[in-house]
């Protein structure tokens with residue numbers, strides 16, 4: 001898939017509550033900083049729906065619940081041994097201001113990484129999720145579709161001001177909203193990150209391979 005797709009109000013409220021319940025009753029990985037948990041019995045709950053939307057068969061191969069109150073840095077999720085190139089972000093709940101989720105136009109076709117930008121890689125590594133943290137910024141890497149311009153002022157000021165503007169040089173993208181009952185679908189070789197955040201959010205992320 002090329003462009004992100006938002007499936008509006010596609011998940012019934014009851015299912016959202018069941019997801020939240022499953023997360024609350026599951027063993028947590030990384031407790032304290034970034035609570036994650038396995039998707040459990042819902043791992044394949046969206047295979048048919050997403051295959052229908054994309055008009056091609058997809059199967060979930062990885063995923064997790066995540067609950068956090070710190071922003072995720074720009075990263076990708078693709079792992080060649082899984083072929084997990086389509087991401088579904090399933091927002092479940094949030095407190096305070098509605099979080100946003102930024103999907104950049106720029107692509108990284110290699111194994112998934114998290115750009116730790118001006119932060120120290122070792123210190124920030126624990127916030128970088130399952131990914132390998134790397135030094136520096138996407139524009140310093142072999143990233144495709146860099147704009148060769150400063151990031152747009154509105155995109156930066158409204159959603160990404162917790163990062164340094166110069167670290168986002170060459171980036172452009174789409175703002176999506178963390179709206180429970182929606183599904184956000186995108187190619188996970190597109191670099192993506194959360195917005196600045198002032199509350200706690202809980203979501204489910206599932207990753208699909210073609211076939």
Ligand SMILES: [Fe+2]
Pocket residue numbers: 075076077192
């Ligand atoms: Fe991701």
